[in-house]
Amino acid sequence: MLSVCMIVKNEAEKLKLTLPQLVRRAAEVIVVDTGSSDETVAVAKELGARVEHFTWIDDFSAARNYSLTFATQPWIAWLDADEYLREEDAEKLIVFLQAAEPATQAFSLIMSESPFGQTVRGKSYLRTKVFRNKLGVHFVRPINEQTVDAEGKPVLGPVLPIVLYHWGRNLGADEMAVKKERYLRLYQEHLRRNPDDPYVSYLLGNLLRSSGGEAEALAAFAAAVDHGQNDRALLIQSLTGKAETELKLGRLKETFQSASRIRELEPGNAAAINILATILIAAGKIEPAVQGLEELLKSPAGIDPVREQIIPRMVLAEACRKLGQTARADSYESEVARLKEKYNAGK
Numbered sequence: 383m384l385s386v387c388m389i390v391k392n393e394a395e396k397l398k399l400t401l402p403q404l405v406r407r408a409a410e411v412i413v414v415d416t417g418s419s420d421e422t423v424a425v426a427k428e429l430g431a432r433v434e435h436f437t438w439i440d441d442f443s444a445a446r447n448y449s450l451t452f453a454t455q456p457w458i459a460w461l462d463a464d465e466y467l468r469e470e471d472a473e474k475l476i477v478f479l480q481a482a483e484p485a486t487q488a489f490s491l492i493m494s495e496s497p498f499g500q501t502v503r504g505k506s507y508l509r510t511k512v513f514r515n516k517l518g519v520h521f522v523r524p525i526n527e528q529t530v531d532a533e534g535k536p537v538l539g540p541v542l543p544i545v546l547y548h549w550g551r552n553l554g555a556d557e558m559a560v561k562k563e564r565y566l567r568l569y570q571e572h573l574r575r576n577p578d579d580p581y582v583s584y585l586l587g588n589l590l591r592s593s594g595g596e597a598e599a600l601a602a603f604a605a606a607v608d609h610g611q612n613d614r615a616l617l618i619q620s621l622t623g624k625a626e627t628e629l630k631l632g633r634l635k636e637t638f639q640s641a642s643r644i645r646e647l648e649p650g651n652a653a654a655i656n657i658l659a660t661i662l663i664a665a666g667k668i669e670p671a672v673q674g675l676e677e678l679l680k681s682p683a684g685i686d687p688v689r690e691q692i693i694p695r696m697v698l699a700e701a702c703r704k705l706g707q708t709a710r711a712d713s714y715e716s717e718v719a720r721l722k723e724k725y726n727a728g729k
Contacts, residue, residue, distance in 0.1 A: 383476055385453035385515065386411045386461055389436070389445040393463035394421040396549070397429065399499065403469035404461070405430040407476065414449040440568070443521035450520065458519075459512045460529075464550040468501060471544045475512070478542050488513035488529070488539030492685055496547040497726060503545065504726035506686045510537050511546060525568040526585050536613065541685075565589055580610030584620045591627055600627045618644055622653045634661055652678055652689040659697050668701050675701075687725045692718055 386408045390397065397413075404411050411431040415423050416438040426433050434452060436445045446460060457479045461467065467475070478489070489512040495504040510529050513519045518532025529537040569586040573579060587602035606620035625640035638661055644654035655678045662671035675694045684690050695714045702711035 383455055383479055384408045384457050384459060385455040386459050387414070387446070387449040387453055388412065388431075388461050388463060389414045389416055389442070389449055390418065390422055390426070390463045391416045391438070392418045392420045392422055394418075394425045396463040397422065397425050400461075400463055400466045401426065401429045401431060403472055404467065407469060407472035408459070409455045410453070412449055412452045414445060414452075416445055441524040443523055443527040446521040446527055450515075453515050456515055457512060458515050461511070461546070462548075462550070464548060466496075466501065466547040466549065467544075468547075475542065475544055478544075479512070486514075486539060487517060487531070488519070488537045490539050490541045492541070492543070492545045494545050494547050495726070496549060498549040500726075501545075501547050502726045503687060503724070505688050506545075508541055508685060510539055512542075513537055513539070523579075523582065524572060525565065526582070528581060538615070562589060562593060577605075578609045580606040580608075580613065580616055580620065583609065584616060584623065587620070587623050587627070591623065596627050596631055600624065600631065603627060614647060618647050618651065621647075622651075625657050626653065629657055629660065634664065637661060650678075650681060652681075652684070652686065652694070656689060656693045656697055659694075659701075663697065663701050663704065668704055672698060672701050687721070692721045692725065695721070 384407075386404050388411070390413055401411065401413075412434065413426040413431040414434045414436050415426070416436050423433055432452065434449070436448045438445070449460075450458060459475070482489075488510050490508045491511045492506055493509050493511075494502075494506045496502050497504075513529060519529055519537055520532075521527040522530050522534070531537050566586075566589060569582055569589065572582050573586065576582070583602050583606035587599045587606060590596075590599035590602060603620050603624035607617065607624060610616045610620050621640050621644045625637050625644065628634075628637040628640060637657060641654040641657040641661075644651050645658070648654070655674055659671035659675050662668070662674075675698050678690070678694050681690070695718045699711045699714035699718065702708075702714060
């Protein structure tokens with residue numbers, strides 16, 4: 383039923399943690415090595431994966447597409463060595479695939495940035511990680527590759543209640559610095575050749591913002607918004623990055639415009655509600671801000687616990703202090719501390 387396709391390089395230790403349950407549950411696991419100098423190949427074979435080799439050409443999509451050529455099952459899941467799928471979730475995934483409607487081409491999973499070796503929810507987002515085989519689905523872009531169909535259109539699918547824990551951002555400072563520099567170079571090289579690519583502009587904005595380059599990040603998010611008008615999901619993500627960066631830079635008028643645009647596209651968007659409440663509080667309009675945030679907290683749980691549960695309480699604590707409601711503010715701050723620990727938000 384399921385082929386798991388991975389590309390790896392020098393990931394022996396991570397594979398010891400992430401590969402065994404995949405081999406036990408998937409019909410086949412295909413590991414394409416791109417030039418390891420450690421024990422990656424031996425470990426993958428010992429754990430039961432099929433190992434193939436690809437000469438690295440600085441293009442993740444090329445390596446991914448090569449891995450797909452070996453898949454024989456009706457469905458493909460593409461994973462990395464630092465992505466952990468719990469065994470019970472692997473079982474659930476196969477059940478979902480067996481029951482999938484014939485018209486369903488793909489599924490999205492919930493990606494969670496988690497501490498290495500742990501299944502603790504952190505910053506979360508959706509990504510298409512599972513798709514049908516033999517329909518022409520393939521990868522494009524040399525970095526942060528994206529799945530597209532045979533006609534080159536992005537492949538999107540229903541969200542499954544399955545979390546894939548990503549350990550790739552919980553690295554040491556030196557390793558993270560090298561990784562960011564590498565990605566920065568690849569993003570900039572890609573955009574020099576493809577300046578109208580909204581997705582890579584969005585990714586560049588995220589990278590620059592995480593490194594403290596807010597002004598440069600804002601320009602990248604603005605480019606993503608300008609060129610991403612035909613992709614609603616990407617447009618919302620780009621506007622969110624733009625609004626949050628504008629808010630940090632103190633550009634309240636522009637922040638309000640960006641957040642309002644998000645709510646036009648998605649009225650219940652948590653990030654937009656948080657941002658607009660922050661602006662209202664700064665303007666002295668505290669009661670409507672509190673009302674909007676409290677409504678957000680009553681909403682059903684979604685994908686991102688940080689924006690849906692932690693940030694609203696942080697803003698509410700600020701609002702309560704301005705209203706002189708010290709005990710209520712303290713209560714919200716205690717909840718924030720508890721939730722940060724629960725969801726790895728302070729790490």
